[in-house]
Amino acid sequence: MAKKMTVDQELCVGCGVCAGLCPDVFEMQDDGKAKVVSKNDCDHNEAINNCPVGAIETENI
Numbered sequence: 001m002a003k004k005m006t007v008d009q010e011l012c013v014g015c016g017v018c019a020g021l022c023p024d025v026f027e028m029q030d031d032g033k034a035k036v037v038s039k040n041d042c043d044h045n046e047a048i049n050n051c052p053v054g055a056i057e058t059e060n061i
């Protein structure tokens with residue numbers, strides 16, 4: 001099942017782990033927070049599981 005990912009901008013602390021793991025999917029913005037920039041199905045569970053604040057949310061689409 002396809003999933004749509006988003007980064008909760010309130011929770012993200014800008015650690016960069018998600019962008020490090022999946023640079024095609026997550027991009028760090030000028031404000032230091034991560035943003036989802038692609039629907040690519042990079043192994044995003046790894047990013048979700050490694051986000052220290054649980055800011056990456058998924059929604060089944």
Ligand code: SF4
Nearest residue numbers: 012013015016018051
């Ligand atoms: S891993 Fe989580 S806290 Fe770190 S930049 Fe990504 S979304 Fe933000």
